[in-house]
Amino acid sequence: MAAAGQSRPRLDALHRRLEQLRFLDPSCGCGNFLVVTYRELRLLEQEILERLFTHQRASGQTARMHSQAVLGGHLPYLATAA
Secondary structure, eight states: OTTTTTOHHHHHHHHHHHHHOOEEETTOSSSHHHHHHHHHHHHHHHHHHHHHTSSOSOSOOOOOOOGGGEEESOTHHHHHHO
């Protein structure tokens, strides 16, 4: 994030990279790792979008992160986190 700064091409590239990330928690525990991971990724994406569209709020840009980015045995918790 620091390397991208306010550079629109770098922020766009980082945003596209976030969309491609996948996380797996095969432990099938309580799902906390996945919920926290998803939440932190969404917060990072929000910061990217704020930097990209500080001066043009009505851009139509949508979030690219989605719950399919985190995979594990206990995904119902993600529905409540999203």
